[in-house]
Amino acid sequence: MWRTTIVSLLRRKPSQWLLKRSFADQVAQGSEKLKLGFATPTHALRKDALVDMVVFPAATGMMGVLPQHVPTVAQLKPGVVTVVEDGKEDKYFVSSGFAFVTKERTDILAVEAVRLEDLDKEAVQRGLSECESAVNSASDPVSQAVAQIGVEVHSAMKSALEN
Amino acid sequence: MAAIHRNFLNVVSKGRNIVYPRSMNRCRTADQALLVATENNSVSSRFDQVRYASLKAVRSRMRSVASISKITKAMKMVAAAKLRGVQARQESSKPFTAGLKSFLQSTFHEMEGKDTSGNNLIVAVTSDRGLCGGVNSNVVREIRKVLHEDKNNQYAIVLCGDKGRDGLQRLYRNLFVVTIKDVFRAPVNFAQTCVIAEEIFKQKFDSVTIFYNHFKNAISQIVTRKVIPGLDIVLKHAETFDTYEFESDMDSAQTLTDLYEFQFAVQLFDALLENATSEQAARMSAMDNATRNASEMYQKLTLTYNRQRQSVITGELIEIISGAEAL
Numbered sequence: 001m002w003r004t005t006i007v008s009l010l011r012r013k014p015s016q017w018l019l020k021r022s023f024a025d026q027v028a029q030g031s032e033k034l035k036l037g038f039a040t041p042t043h044a045l046r047k048d049a050l051v052d053m054v055v056f057p058a059a060t061g062m063m064g065v066l067p068q069h070v071p072t073v074a075q076l077k078p079g080v081v082t083v084v085e086d087g088k089e090d091k092y093f094v095s096s097g098f099a100f101v102t103k104e105r106t107d108i109l110a111v112e113a114v115r116l117e118d119l120d121k122e123a124v125q126r127g128l129s130e131c132e133s134a135v136n137s138a139s140d141p142v143s144q145a146v147a148q149i150g151v152e153v154h155s156a157m158k159s160a161l162e163n
Numbered sequence: 164m165a166a167i168h169r170n171f172l173n174v175v176s177k178g179r180n181i182v183y184p185r186s187m188n189r190c191r192t193a194d195q196a197l198l199v200a201t202e203n204n205s206v207s208s209r210f211d212q213v214r215y216a217s218l219k220a221v222r223s224r225m226r227s228v229a230s231i232s233k234i235t236k237a238m239k240m241v242a243a244a245k246l247r248g249v250q251a252r253q254e255s256s257k258p259f260t261a262g263l264k265s266f267l268q269s270t271f272h273e274m275e276g277k278d279t280s281g282n283n284l285i286v287a288v289t290s291d292r293g294l295c296g297g298v299n300s301n302v303v304r305e306i307r308k309v310l311h312e313d314k315n316n317q318y319a320i321v322l323c324g325d326k327g328r329d330g331l332q333r334l335y336r337n338l339f340v341v342t343i344k345d346v347f348r349a350p351v352n353f354a355q356t357c358v359i360a361e362e363i364f365k366q367k368f369d370s371v372t373i374f375y376n377h378f379k380n381a382i383s384q385i386v387t388r389k390v391i392p393g394l395d396i397v398l399k400h401a402e403t404f405d406t407y408e409f410e411s412d413m414d415s416a417q418t419l420t421d422l423y424e425f426q427f428a429v430q431l432f433d434a435l436l437e438n439a440t441s442e443q444a445a446r447m448s449a450m451d452n453a454t455r456n457a458s459e460m461y462q463k464l465t466l467t468y469n470r471q472r473q474s475v476i477t478g479e480l481i482e483i484i485s486g487a488e489a490l
Contacts, residue, residue, distance in 0.1 A: 041353035044258035058410040074410035100266040107262035
């Protein structure tokens with residue numbers, strides 16, 4: 001009887017029973033995985049994805065979130081978000097935003113996010129020197145603050161690319 | 164051209180209850196009256212007197228109705244194409260706006276109704292262009308209802324989009340504090356939303372109510388109000404956030420302010436996107452109705468035209484025959 005079940009299982013299209021298996025795995029591991037939403041205003045980078053860990057640049061320093069993390073609200077500063085998924089690491093650069101860690105899920109809402117490998121080293125260098133000179137030449141406090149933010153973001157990008 | 168414009172309004176407003184400024188309704192003229200008359204089939208006396216001229220009038224009327232139906236059809240197709248674009252845009256923004264929802268539910272929504280009497284800010288999200296069915300007048304009606312019923316609160320109105328101004332300026336012009344137009348000219352984006360939010364933060368308020376059209380599906384848009392407590396209220400009830408730890412290098416008041424501004428921008432962004440989608444959907448169905456009305460009108464006019472033509476021919480035949488018999 002067992003043999004017949006196995007045979008009938010094998011006779012089905014592989015995609016069917018493979019799909020079933022992966023669903024079962026997800027249920028079993030649900031509590032050990034982190035439900036992650038990672039989005040910008042224009043697109044979603046992760047939508048209810050089940051990941052192992054996520055690391056993001058909170059204002060107080062890099063912050064790693066594992067499942068069952070304490071509920072937290074974190075302000076993001078320019079830096080690298082790392083999503084660890086099935087042993088793979090995906091790195092994104094975010095400019096700013098907020099991260100919300102609740103019991104059920106974690107949401108990272110970034111104003112801008114790009115893949116780290118999409119950043120152009122030379123453009124970053126150029127932007128950095130432009131912003132630095134803008135800080136020096138700024139006449140009013142507002143434009144100086146804007147240039148200062150530019151310097152911060154660019155130097156964060158630079159250090160992200162160097163690591 | 165003026166006649167076309169008039170007919171256009173007639174066609175468009177037939178399907179839906181659109182409120183037009185009174186001056187436009189007054190422009191009923193001879194040829195509009197003629198149309199009303201033809202629909203009632205009580206025109207014989209008029210047409211008998213000026214036989215050929217009336218045929219000509221019907222003919223030109225038919226031509227203008229036909230061209231209107233072409234215009235509305237094109238507008239419908241443009242709206243359909245735009246709807247697809249804006250809907251895709253909204254869909255891809257959804258995770259961003261939805262990401263905040265569970266957090267808001269446990270914090271900001273708890274504060275609803277607490278100390279929110281006082282200075283109330285109404286943000287009216289309406290479209291910049293008309294001819295989009297009832298979306299704008301529905302928002303305006305809802306706001307009027309709120310302003311009419313409640314006498315205790317002090318209200319101020321922020322207008323996002325041009326059409327809200329048309330609907331509210333007669334009664335509540337003195338309440339306008341900020342008017343922002345051309346909000347939907349470029350596709351809704353977050354940077355622009357932040358600029359609008361900044362503009363709103365310059366006002367003093369105890370609570371904000373955003374009125375917009377929620378896009379349910381292509382044929383149904385629901386006027387929704389979103390209440391957000393003011394920053395002072397949020398700071399006063401900071402204990403609501405006790406379940407959360409805060410990770411920030413600034414003091415908690417500054418962090419809360421930042422968080423408040425961020426969530427406000429996100430919620431406004433959501434409302435603007437919903438309204439932009441609703442506008443296109445409503446325009447699509449309004450223009451579809453208009454096209455249908457125009458073709459219906461065209462058929463009626465064709466019937467009238469043919470009847471007139473036949474009676475003219477019959478009249479001429481009678482004249483010829485009786486003339487021949489008299490010889």
